[in-house]
Amino acid sequence: MNLALLRLSARRAAPTVALLGVAAITLLAAAGQPGRAEIVEVSPRFEEVIVSAGELAASTAWIAGLVVASAFTVLFAARIPDRWFQHEGDWLGTSGASRSSIVRAGLAGTVAGAAALSVIIGLIAGSWGRAGSAGPASEGPLLELAMLAGPSRSFVLMPGERFEQALPERTLPPEARVRVRVAPALGAEGPTTEALIESAGQTSELKVARQAWLEVQAPSSGGLIAVTNIGSGALALMGPDPVEVWRPSSALGNGHLRLGVQAALHLAFLAALAFGLGAWMGPGIAACLSLALWLGARMALASTGAADALPGGAALGAAIDAIAEGRSPQLVRPALALTAAGAVLAGFALARTSLGTWRRESRSS
Amino acid sequence: MTSPAPPSQFAVEARGLGRVFRGGLGWRRRTALCGVDLTIRGGETLGIVGPNGSGKSTLLRLLSGVDRPSTGWVEVLGHPPTARAVRRRLAFLPDGSPFPPELSARRVLDLIASLGGMARPERRLRIGEMLERVGLSGAGEAPIRTYSRGMHRRFGLAQAFLHDPEVVLLDEPTAGLDAPGFAVLADLLGAARGRGATVVLASHVASDLIEHCGRLALLVGGEVQRVGTPDELLGDPEVLQLRIRGLSEEGASALEQQVERSGAELLESGPTHRPLQELYKTREPRGGGSGPR
Numbered sequence: 001m002n003l004a005l006l007r008l009s010a011r012r013a014a015p016t017v018a019l020l021g022v023a024a025i026t027l028l029a030a031a032g033q034p035g036r037a038e039i040v041e042v043s044p045r046f047e048e049v050i051v052s053a054g055e056l057a058a059s060t061a062w063i064a065g066l067v068v069a070s071a072f073t074v075l076f077a078a079r080i081p082d083r084w085f086q087h088e089g090d091w092l093g094t095s096g097a098s099r100s101s102i103v104r105a106g107l108a109g110t111v112a113g114a115a116a117l118s119v120i121i122g123l124i125a126g127s128w129g130r131a132g133s134a135g136p137a138s139e140g141p142l143l144e145l146a147m148l149a150g151p152s153r154s155f156v157l158m159p160g161e162r163f164e165q166a167l168p169e170r171t172l173p174p175e176a177r178v179r180v181r182v183a184p185a186l187g188a189e190g191p192t193t194e195a196l197i198e199s200a201g202q203t204s205e206l207k208v209a210r211q212a213w214l215e216v217q218a219p220s221s222g223g224l225i226a227v228t229n230i231g232s233g234a235l236a237l238m239g240p241d242p243v244e245v246w247r248p249s250s251a252l253g254n255g256h257l258r259l260g261v262q263a264a265l266h267l268a269f270l271a272a273l274a275f276g277l278g279a280w281m282g283p284g285i286a287a288c289l290s291l292a293l294w295l296g297a298r299m300a301l302a303s304t305g306a307a308d309a310l311p312g313g314a315a316l317g318a319a320i321d322a323i324a325e326g327r328s329p330q331l332v333r334p335a336l337a338l339t340a341a342g343a344v345l346a347g348f349a350l351a352r353t354s355l356g357t358w359r360r361e362s363r364s365s
Numbered sequence: 366m367t368s369p370a371p372p373s374q375f376a377v378e379a380r381g382l383g384r385v386f387r388g389g390l391g392w393r394r395r396t397a398l399c400g401v402d403l404t405i406r407g408g409e410t411l412g413i414v415g416p417n418g419s420g421k422s423t424l425l426r427l428l429s430g431v432d433r434p435s436t437g438w439v440e441v442l443g444h445p446p447t448a449r450a451v452r453r454r455l456a457f458l459p460d461g462s463p464f465p466p467e468l469s470a471r472r473v474l475d476l477i478a479s480l481g482g483m484a485r486p487e488r489r490l491r492i493g494e495m496l497e498r499v500g501l502s503g504a505g506e507a508p509i510r511t512y513s514r515g516m517h518r519r520f521g522l523a524q525a526f527l528h529d530p531e532v533v534l535l536d537e538p539t540a541g542l543d544a545p546g547f548a549v550l551a552d553l554l555g556a557a558r559g560r561g562a563t564v565v566l567a568s569h570v571a572s573d574l575i576e577h578c579g580r581l582a583l584l585v586g587g588e589v590q591r592v593g594t595p596d597e598l599l600g601d602p603e604v605l606q607l608r609i610r611g612l613s614e615e616g617a618s619a620l621e622q623q624v625e626r627s628g629a630e631l632l633e634s635g636p637t638h639r640p641l642q643e644l645y646k647t648r649e650p651r652g653g654g655s656g657p658r
Contacts, residue, residue: 004476087463093431095480096453357433
């Protein structure tokens with residue numbers, strides 16, 4: 001692979017304006033959030049609601065940075081093959097390199113440039129992460145999701161009702177936590193309620209006035225998790241899989257590295273698509289079409305089991321949510337990496353097949 | 366390629382070459398080239414002259430393999446120009462400046478040479494030499510976008526001649542060149558001829574090509590109208606040009622009278638103009654002529 005052409009393409013996929021733009025927006029999004037944790041007394045009846053401001057800033061920075069980076073990525077990636085057809089084919093086409101090797105180097109550089117944008121976001125958002133916050137999740141060890149359990153739908157516990165979920169036999173460290181996603185529901189006396197969670201002799205109560213998590217120390221090796229509605233209102237357990245088990249994580253950079261890999265795969269996916277389409281149509285149309293295809297795929301897959309396999313899909317959302325809670329996202333799943341690799345192959349095939357000639361048919365001089 | 370070509374004895378051979386461009390939706394068609402037959406022997410220098418829009422650039426793109434003909438076929442060194450073996454032995458100077466404007470001349474030359482498979486130590490050596498040769502050694506690290514038009518052309522020449530190609534296709538090589546630039550072009554073409562390279566030059570200014578070309582092809586409206594030596598194509602048998610050095614005023618007067626006595630008409634008489642290059646040699650330029658803008 002020609003490294004000089006790879007470098008040139010990387011530079012064009014992530015030009016200075018894109019690097020500065022992504023850095024500025026990420027920085028503004030992070031700095032726009034409260035700088036330190038705030039403890040707010042909501043009501044004497046309510047427990048203290050602790051806002052983990054540091055993580056919120058970090059996740060907001062990731063979202064804002066990724067939105068801008070996605071737009072820059074498709075725009076600049078689509079322009080690279082367009083330049084070849086505009087005039088650069090005059091010297092690329094007469095060089096001794098094969099067309100396949102030119103496309104390979106160009107695409108590799110484009111993907112590398114796009115991935116560099118995620119590094120910028122990660123460096124900025126990471127500095128607003130766990131270390132700078134004081135939320136409850138920040139006080140213990142860094143946690144990552146170990147397993148999901150529970151029914152595949154939401155359901156309601158009326159006052160006095162109890163829900164039990166058996167966890168599979170698996171040895172968990174003492175710092176592991178189990179939590180259940182709950183929310184108040186209509187159908188009983190009050191608009192709010194109180195819930196009790198029990199696990200291996202550990203209990204915890206929570207006043208449920210909005211969507212929240214019931215959390216308790218996890219059993220050391222399997223066992224039963226029980227949730228009881230001890231208030232006067234109805235309690236909804238938010239499915240699917242409302243029970244989550246979290247284990248200590250040794251993720252680097254408090255999980256920002258894992259999120260960075262997810263973001264890089266998302267941008268690489270978009271860059272490869274825009275590059276391939278840019279070889280067949282104008283850069284503006286190719287950029288818009290790339291975003292539209294990704295968005296369409298995301299919407300189409302949203303309710304299917306394949307939603308996690310789309311770069312920039314449900315897995316990325318879950319990873320950003322995890323960062324927002326001061327926890328670590330999970331490792332990138334192989335299916336996600338395979339989809340991104342598939343997009344890169346598709347981009348290569350699209351660009352290579354368009355290179356029957358180095359001049360677009362409608363262009364002449 | 367529309368039909369298989371027989372083995373060629375020419376360095377460049379084109380038969381029935383045509384190129385039709387389609388408009389936006391493919392409805393409007395414009396014929397840029399029509400049935401061009403062209404043969405160039407190894408070591409020959411051919412000039413293609415014609416007005417703007419006559420198809421010179423399109424013809425060179427087809428010969429270089431950058432574009433594909435709508436009809437007919439091309440062979441360079443006995444193979445289609447798109448063959449990898451040919452591309453390593455062929456050089457093309459396109460019209461304008463299509464090179465990455467954000468990179469320095471040295472970087473672009475390195476990129477092009479590496480794409481051609483030139484080893485790194487050789488690249489380093491040759492790039493320095495070539496920049497020196499085209500007068501850009503002082504501006505080799507400046508981004509190409511800062512170059513003047515003449516510097517762009519010098520750079521184009523540098524990339525074309527960097528790997529000692531066997532077939533050189535130059536589109537408007539003199540556009541924007543100053544007098545020293547013409548000397549650079551002459552030097553490069555002389556060296557190429559010296560090693561037996563085949564050269565094709567295209568320009569709308571015939572006088573720029575005459576001194577370099579053994580033959581000229583006149584291209585008008587996408588068709589080759591005439592091919593011949595510069596004298597055959599541009600010479601006027603009715604008019605004789607004499608250039609005399611060291612003739613006194615009296616001698617000139619006697620010569621004029623002699624012409625009139627013979628019944629011929631004297632069209633023009635007077636001192637010829639010295640080339641600008643000579644003036645440059647006698648007076649140092651005040652600005653750094655070859656520096657970036």
